[in-house]
Amino acid sequence: KxxxxxxxxxxxxxxxxxGDKAQKIGFGVQGLTFSPLKKASGNIExxxxxxKNSGKDKIxxxxxxxxxxxxxxxxELSPKK
Incomplete structure (x- = not known):
């Protein structure tokens, strides 16, 4: 939809x-967060x-x-009921 x-x-x-794919192609995951701004469609980014080649597979x-x-x-971003 x-x-x-x-x-x-x-x-x-x-x-x-x-994260797994990034590791397989030579990137290390260093951090993860979400955007505090929610799109009008309700999408969370x-x-x-x-x-690249960080020496760490992932956090x-x-x-x-x-x-x-x-x-x-x-x-934080879902509509309150």
Whole structure:
């Protein structure tokens, strides 16, 4: 449906895949956050900090960090009920 993803589980899966792919092509994951600005469509944007040939495969406990960042993004940016 228009490419808009709203489920936290899907966000988490996609971000983890991006981190894994980045590692495989020679980048190290150095950080992850989300944009505090939500698009009019309701889309949440995530920002991943990558460094070429950093010597680090990825930040420690990457899946847990992804889970925490996605959870916080949804708590702060999802419409209040």
């Amino acid at each position: 228009g490419g808009l993803v709203k489920k936290a589980e899907v966000h988490q899966m996609v971000i983890e895949r991006v 995530y920002l991943i900090y990558l460094v 420690d406990n990457f899946p847990q960090i992804v889970e925490e960042v996605v959870k916080k993004a949804h708590q």
